[in-house]
Amino acid sequence: MAIKKTTKSNLITIAILIIIYIVCQILIATGSMSNLMKGLLVPLCYYSIMAVSLNLTVGILGELSLGHAGFMCIGAFASSFFSKTMVDVIGNTFIRFTLAIIIGALSAALFGMIIGVAVLRLRGDYLAIVTLAFGEIIKNVINVLYIGIDRNGLHFSMQDSMSLNLLEDGEAILNGPRGITGTPKNATFTIAIILLILTYVIITNLVNSRSGRAIMAIRDNRIAAETMGIPITRFKILAFSISAGLAGVAGVLYSHNISTLTATPKNFGYNMSIMILVFVVLGGIGNLRGSIIAAVILTLLPEYLRFMQDYRMLIYAVVLIALMIFNWNPTCIQWRENHSLKNYLPMFFKKEKEGL
Amino acid sequence: MSFLSYLIRGISLGSVYSIIALGYTMVYGIAKMLNFAHGDIIMIGGYVIFTIMSTIGLPPFVAVLVGIVLCTLLGVTIERIAYKPLRSASSLAVLITAIGVSYFLQNFALLIFGADAKSFTSVIKLSPLELAGGKLTISGETLVTIPLCIIIMVFLSVFVKKTKVGRGMIAVSENKEAAILMGVNVNRTIAITFAIGSALAAVASALMFSAYPALSTTSGAMPGIKAFVAAVFGGIGSIPGAMIGGILLGIIEILSRAYISSQLADAIVFLVLILVLLVKPTGILGKKIQEKV
């Protein structure tokens, strides 16, 4: 029995990820991987998860979202709060971290659903600006939220940590702009890569399922899809909340990889949402493998430009613009086709059917 | 009385948003792209005016004029190098390129002008208007910004509706292919749009930094985003909408800070935006999108 072409392509991607994982482990074991690269392994995974999950919204569902970092933020804070409070209650790291991942994913998905219900009837750039607005609201609210715990239970405040009125033994867990410090560092490369593969599998399965075809039908022609009896709102919300939930998983990895979690414009603001969108667009809208590759390249790029010193971010911006033009300009596309490796090394490429 | 003074302050903040939003909405309406680099052109304009006025010492009028010319050139150059090659690509690709341009301008300014904040001298030498025996004051900047905003708005509306170039712009924004068939030079029209948008950015930077005189390499970014929100608020692509959206945004921001919570003002502004869009999905003055079956 022949394997379907899409399934084959997906298996290849997963195989590549596993091979990269094994190669990395060998490099670490032999001590030939730099500290910088070792530190970047988990971030590369969560940025890839972010890119792949946003691709579900942008590529598969066909809606522009500029608030994806907001869901990451919710996943990060919810799971970090859980881990911090439960660190003494649940001794087993594996169980605690698994629960944290589930909590992060569910809370982000819940917010995705709420926001989806509210705004998914808007379209195009209007939807984009509303998602941006939600991302900023989430960041702003977390920055004024104070939650503490003592023997009487949880205390909430929107003012400052004094108005929590904690008892002597109490501790402010979420401390406004100071966020949560001291989250246990549970995210390892192994867990991160498993979660990335899981994310990939979830999305490819969704795309190839009945629901996935319905979602893509909505993207391609909403009115036709509606006429066919597809419940548009339900499928849109389904896709949107899955995408949000997976961003929440990335948030869990983020917060359990770094000891201090704060919501700044840098990490959870619209800048980050746009950065993730850059991964998606550069990797190819709807192309999950491309999203991962673009996320990896664009995360590594500024780190490996460090030798440029003061010109680092300037060069980064130039490379970004050049990559976009190289990838999307008709003349460049033509040039690439004329100079494709296929013309020089035809024996390595199978003939593609025309009209793909 | 304090309500009135907050209201006036809101209007003056809003007028700054309006004038930035006018440039945003122009470019969006015609080129159908979110020019995220617009805020950074404003920042560059600020540095140019600052350098000419405070470092070289020429009069404000000359400084603003040079600022307008340089910003226009900058805008057209950016369009030519970064956006034009992607004319036929998806609008998302251009959006990303605009982000790249935004990063570029910020880091370029950092290298040229340094990281330390600079204090901008107001280009407006008008003394504030005092009402009700000095209890209410309207700053000179506001007294200039609001009429100027209205003049620009009227001018742009007339320009777009009455002149040949302007009508070409409408044609390009309605249907690019049809416009080409009708003999409109699309590339030239879009270049002119960017020139106008960037000239407006220079005017906006003169007014904004006069009202809020702290100049740094990132000081264009947030007003840019807020102005974008204002443009959406008023109905993006609509010239009067940008002005109304800007003023309303300023008022909402100041009043929510005054009467609800100074910590949550940002969240409230965005919440109001969402509510407005839920009631009127294309903004206050936005055109209804006709759906083709």
Add this chain to the structure above:
Amino acid sequence: MKMKRMFGLLLVLSLVVASFAACGTKEGGSGGNDKFYIGGMGPLTGDAASYGLHVKWSAEIAVEEINAAGGINGKQIEFRFEDDEHDPEKAVNAYNNLKDWGLQVVMGAVTSGPSVAVAEETKNDNMFMITPSGSAPAVVKYDNAFQVCFSDPNQGSASAKYISDKGLATKVAVIYDSSEVYSSGIYEKFASEAKNSNFEIVAAEAFTADSKSDFAVQLQKAKDSGAELVFLPIYYQQAVLILTQANDMGYKPIFFGCDGLDGILGVENFDTALAEDVMLLTPFAADAQDEKTQNFVAKFKEAHNEVPNQFGADAYDAIYILKEALEAGNVTPDMSTSDITEALKKEITQLNFDGLTGAGMTWKATGEVNKEPKAVIIKDGAYTLFD
């Protein structure tokens, strides 16, 4: 389809190149060095770039001076400073990159969030860390991290105590940045100390990183509440706007700030008349008359055409503190990182250091510095000591 494959191929190729580049770098901290490898990280791009740049430049001046005078225990210093964009995640990347370079001692990070994140990493590697300006208490949670600057709560309580002791005002308003660790940290301690003081906080108004240009509401509320003193635990960039707008409103209370306000007189083209009579508690004043400060400020101005602020002064001190501690412990660069750390941890608590930011600075094992804050008042566009 073709173009995507082609593009993918290109990306994979560059990835391979990147990972090879990764393999080529030197493994750090292995000992056998002939120089001290001191590194730091801070924001060199973005919003907070001016703080990071001042730290970098000042530390470079100190390193140059020390190297010219023969180094530490006869060994030269290699100094390198990396950009962290004021982001904890990037700070950890910068730290790892410095480790590849051979880092032995950390002089960083500049801002609080990144400092906390780096402290967690240095703890795991047992590497000594001295932060010039990461002022949150969480920075010195571990025993290997020390601060040159005052911690945020210390500044808050010192300010409250000073205002109360000197009887500067009975009604006080606070304008602070609720999205900033530094600002809200000082504010909270100030507010809780105020309860035991002879003044009352009549208005506490916040602003955020996303709306920090219009302060009309905050100032109006302070004015309406009848505050005679406005406490500004914020950085000078916003203070410039607050002073300008207060002047436009005709509101003239006493403005009182912390070390974040230092630098206000160096803002290019700022009308210093607006800052007349502003008071601040700061350990450093760029126009102090002592020889050390003048020498430092002159060198800084010559090299960068700007007046250094307290971030720079703290960094300059940090390098000299390291020098004294390394000399006291007879540390040589060929010792292992862990041994250097243990020696420094022991020696720094016995130091009595005279620097730009205070005389007789001492450290407890907790990592917090003990020095006297100076109250200065701005008169005729210059700092004057106030007591």
